[in-house]
Amino acid sequence: xxxxxxxxxxxxxxxxxxxxxxxxxxxxxxxxxxxxxxxxxxxxxxxxxxxxxxxxxxxxxxxxxxxxxxxxxxxxxxxxxxxxxxxxxxxxxxxxxxxxxxxxxxxxxxxxxxxxxxxxxxxxxxxxxxxxxxxxxxxxxxxxxxxxxxxxxxxxxxxxxxxxxxxxxxxxxxxxxxxxxxxxxxxxxxxxxxxxxxxxxxxxxxxxxxxxxxxxxxxxxxx
Amino acid sequence: xxxxxxxxxxxxxxxxxxxxxxxxxxxxxxxxxxxxxxxxxxxxxxxxxxxxxxxxxxxxxxxxxxxxxxxxxxxxxxxxxxxxxxxxxxxxxxxxxxxxxxxxxxxxxxxxxxxxxxxxxxxxxxxxxxxxxxxxxxxxxxxxxxxxxxxxxxxxxxxxxxxxxxxxxxxxxxxxxxxxxxxxxxxxxxxxxxxxxxxxxxxxxxxxxxxxxxxxxxxxxxx
DNA sequence: ATAGGATTTGAACCATGGTTCAAACCAAGG
DNA sequence: CCTTGGTTTGAACCATGGTTCAAATCCTAT
Numbered sequence: 001x002x003x004x005x006x007x008x009x010x011x012x013x014x015x016x017x018x019x020x021x022x023x024x025x026x027x028x029x030x031x032x033x034x035x036x037x038x039x040x041x042x043x044x045x046x047x048x049x050x051x052x053x054x055x056x057x058x059x060x061x062x063x064x065x066x067x068x069x070x071x072x073x074x075x076x077x078x079x080x081x082x083x084x085x086x087x088x089x090x091x092x093x094x095x096x097x098x099x100x101x102x103x104x105x106x107x108x109x110x111x112x113x114x115x116x117x118x119x120x121x122x123x124x125x126x127x128x129x130x131x132x133x134x135x136x137x138x139x140x141x142x143x144x145x146x147x148x149x150x151x152x153x154x155x156x157x158x159x160x161x162x163x164x165x166x167x168x169x170x171x172x173x174x175x176x177x178x179x180x181x182x183x184x185x186x187x188x189x190x191x192x193x194x195x196x197x198x199x200x201x202x203x204x205x206x207x208x209x210x211x212x213x214x215x216x217x218x219x220x221x222x223x
Numbered sequence: 224x225x226x227x228x229x230x231x232x233x234x235x236x237x238x239x240x241x242x243x244x245x246x247x248x249x250x251x252x253x254x255x256x257x258x259x260x261x262x263x264x265x266x267x268x269x270x271x272x273x274x275x276x277x278x279x280x281x282x283x284x285x286x287x288x289x290x291x292x293x294x295x296x297x298x299x300x301x302x303x304x305x306x307x308x309x310x311x312x313x314x315x316x317x318x319x320x321x322x323x324x325x326x327x328x329x330x331x332x333x334x335x336x337x338x339x340x341x342x343x344x345x346x347x348x349x350x351x352x353x354x355x356x357x358x359x360x361x362x363x364x365x366x367x368x369x370x371x372x373x374x375x376x377x378x379x380x381x382x383x384x385x386x387x388x389x390x391x392x393x394x395x396x397x398x399x400x401x402x403x404x405x406x407x408x409x410x411x412x413x414x415x416x417x418x419x420x421x422x423x424x425x426x427x428x429x430x431x432x433x434x435x436x437x438x439x440x441x442x443x444x445x446x
Numbered sequence: 447a448t449a450g451g452a453t454t455t456g457a458a459c460c461a462t463g464g465t466t467c468a469a470a471c472c473a474a475g476g
Numbered sequence: 477c478c479t480t481g482g483t484t485t486g487a488a489c490c491a492t493g494g495t496t497c498a499a500a501t502c503c504t505a506t
Contacts, residue, residue, distance in 0.1 A: 159386040166385025193416025197423035
């Protein structure tokens with residue numbers, strides 16, 4: 001039972017870390033990363049500044065874990081899409097809806113994706129690159145299978161990423177439209193922009209509203 | 224001739240201000256606004272820190288003028304488009320190409336458009352809103368004239384703005400593609416996403432490469 | 447209960463970087 | 477010349493905010 005005890009300890013700590021990350025994430029989103037002080041985050045969780053540093057090495061770490069969270073969700077999203085083999089248009093549509101939801105939905109809606117990771121974020125950059133590669137692959141396959149209009153998948157990918165990432169700049173949970181609705185609207189518009197005109201009439205953005213799982217359990221919150 | 228003398232004085236100052244703004248703009252773009260110090264800007268123009276404050280009140284002012292510069296270009300772009308009455312698809316295409324070029328082309332390619340203006344930037348926010356309103360109007364007219372698929376012009380506008388504004392995050396002048404090429408690719412993709420499928424085959428993004436004038440002379444660089 | 451480690455505190459530390467300022471400099475004009 | 481006002485300097489000022497730390501507190505095991 002030594003294991004259980006140790007794990008109980010760890011769980012307590014893990015929950016604390018998670019609550020801190022929640023507070024940090026929200027505050028980052030509300031005030032922006034630079035305008036957010038450690039003291040702000042501390043106040044939000046109801047602890048003191050110094051105590052934060054018992055759980056996280058520094059501010060950048062806080063940001064890094066937030067980004068990791070989001071990237072984790074995006075990862076599972078991609079993995080899930082790869083599992084079921086759908087035509088490129090549907091996969092892209094689902095990816096876009098899922099992406100918008102990952103960034104804007106749920107409690108720890110993370111703005112962090114916008115911030116540029118510091119030097120310590122080489123790992124994060126790599127994961128982000130991998131995600132972008134997945135997106136480009138979908139586009140390439142769409143062109144290959146003849147449903148997408150021929151185009152430079154790199155540029156097309158940036159257009160799509162711009163649209164979806166930009167949402168964190170203006171989307172508000174209490175606004176008139178939900179993240180899911182925004183996502184479907186975006187997906188319809190963006191997929192239609194890639195599809196060959198004769199196929200464009202057949203898309204059904206309503207069906208692209210994939211369920212978003214919480215981040216993978218495997219997300220390590222170990223500093 | 225007293226006027227001439229006074230104006231000569233002013234011109235000297237104006238040039239100095241412009242060179243400072245150039246340096247600031249470039250450095251902001253390279254290192255980001257927050258990572259850029261006044262000392263960096265000063266070093267770039269070849270003057271000392273304190274001297275900057277003889278020409279500009281503070282750092283935020285520097286940012287404000289950079290944004291004003293870009294907004295000025297976008298303004299003239301819109302005005303020019305309104306002059307010649309084209310179908311909505313062509314106007315939107317030209318707007319997109321022009322926007323991408325405004326943000327990424329030429330010497331003072333300004334990243335500032337991304338940064339969120341502080342309290343002093345109410346004026347800037349208003350101008351930006353006006354620009355976005357113009358974009359939405361084009362979309363609305365496109366829907367009205369029956370060439371665009373029915374959609375929420377507000378959401379569609381955000382998708383477009385996201386794509387084009389995001390370019391400042393990844394576009395590099397020495398990269399493989401020019402701002403104009405990127406702009407045309409974006410325009411093709413984004414316009415096609417809005418057009419009714421039966422019309423989508425007829426678009427010519429090549430023709431949307433509008434000439435970009437320098438910012439309007441009326442741009443006041445008076446602090 | 448009590449020792450020992452985990453946790454929390456609050457204050458202080460300190461680098462960064464925006465900003466100020468008085469003195470020096472450098473024209474032109476008288 | 478020498479005065480005047482626009483310009484430049486370099487150092488210092490100082491608030492902000494991330495970070496550290498020794499002491500206090502709490503929890504758990506023996």
